[in-house]
Amino acid sequence: MSQQLVVGIDIGGTNTKFGVVDRRGNILCDGRMLTNQYEDVNDFLDELHQHLSVLIEQAGGMENIKGIGVGAPNGNYYTGNIEYAPNLRWKGIVPLASLLEQKFGVPTVLTNDANAAALGELIYGAARGMKDFIVITLGTGVGSGIVANGQLIYGHDGFAGELGHCIVIPDGRPHPGTGALGSLEAYASATGVTASALEFLATRPDTPSILREHSKEEINSKVIYEAAMKGDPLATEVYEFTGKILGEALANFVMFSSPEAIILFGGLTKAGDLIMKPVREHMEKNVLPIFQNKVKLLFSELKESDAAILGASALAWEMKD
Template sequence: MIKDYAVGIDIGGTSTKFGIVDRKGNILEQGRIRTDIHENAEDFIEELYDNLSLLIAKHGGNEKFKGIGVGAPNGNYYTGTIEYAPNLKWKGIIPMANLIEKKFGIPAKLTNDANAAAMGEMMYGVAKGMKHFITITLGTGVGSGIVIDGKIVVGHDGFAGELGHVTVRPGGRLHKGTGMRGSLESYASATGVRETAIEFLTDQPDAPSLLRNYSIDELTSETVFKCAEQGDAIANHIFEFTGEILGEALANFVMFSSPEAIILFGGLTKAGDLILKPTVQAMEANLIQIFKNKVKILYSDLKEADAAILGASALVWEAEH
């Protein structure tokens, strides 16, 4: 029987999205469950099975499915394990692909969530036809997928390409998840933007700002964006500061792998030019001549929820491409 479908699962710190995907990259159905309410992986898989098995049955049952692809934080492509993920409750090494395969009776493959997003871009998104590009996800954290010669870079142990954890400000801001100081993720993520807002408001107690109308708990990257849109000076400065740090880091990444494009993705990209302009400026200013004005910075055109599911499902079809 022809296996027409794949399942794509995106495991996030708060919620897990899943969908049924056909060979053309159409998501026929999707759903989500909470990740953070499950103290152990086994309970999580039980709830996933209760929800997802219904969709699988609806589309002809197991024999119509080629496989299940999973994108997860700290996912190891080689072993199918999630290893020491700082934003998941389940500690240590979780043999996730194995557990899913056993429960569903369908072959399962797993990779890092950001690598899954890069695969989605390469198969279905703006990177279609590109052999050299980098995807950067600007969400709660900063994820990245590096593609060289049409292949995702995974390194000797399955964990290559953690650009969010490179040090951009030695001795700088503490990253609570890793204990490192001054990493890109602690500045250029939605969490980083919130931290910057708190710092700027504290350092300039007399400067008026619309941001002061929000309690500390209400301060998010979205509230900063709303205030920046209304012309708030501090809010605009926050995006300039964030874009500058991101651009400097991107310049380093360009000089390392000479990509055709860098594709930005995730919640922070909703800020549009507020973050893009300072990012491009800082990137170009920090490139040596041979790399200047060669690399496009693009926004992903895949819907955020879709990209994660599509990318994970692309793992199932990759051998055919």
């Protein structure tokens, strides 16, 4: 019989989310558990197995399940391993896909969360029918998944698509995690936006801002967003600055793979035109004429709360039988 369902598992530093998904991206049932409460990955998997078994039973049993897709930090598509993930307690190399295959008896594929997000857009979202596009996730960090010729680009080792770590300002702002100077993630993430606001508050004393009523510790991307929505001049400048840097970076990505669309996902996109106007302007300004006014800038069509499970589940549909 044809198996009509897949399982998607998204392993994050804090939560692990999982669900049973159909071809159209309907999540039939889902659940979550804490990731880092388990020092031993086998205890984590036992617990996950219990939770998922209940859901799968609800969905008609294992015979309906084609396979399992997993999105995980530092997830390697080729090996099925999580490799040296800095935000997880399981150190070194964890053969997660094969452990899950043993537990559930169905094919299991794994990649990082941004690659999974790109497949989610391809199968269920804004990129349906496209063969060439890039997804950029703008959250705590900046992730990316690149599809070219209809396939996700994994690179020779499974680690392609780390666009957040491209250097966009040589010798620029240090990245708090990697130490690299001037990477995209140091500017276009929630952390980056906060750093820009603190910088502007210190260096632009003449720009009025309600952010000055907050202590340094209170400044975060949410507070800045709310200020910008009220027309706060300094918060607006922060979005313009962030949008310029992101737009310049996107221009370089366009020159690489000439995508039909770039799909943006995550917290920063909530600012709408405030960020998208400078992004579009500086992207267009920096591409060659042959690319101008061709690349669609889209927002993700997946509900943010569902996107992680959907992305992971999309991997299982893409599996070769």
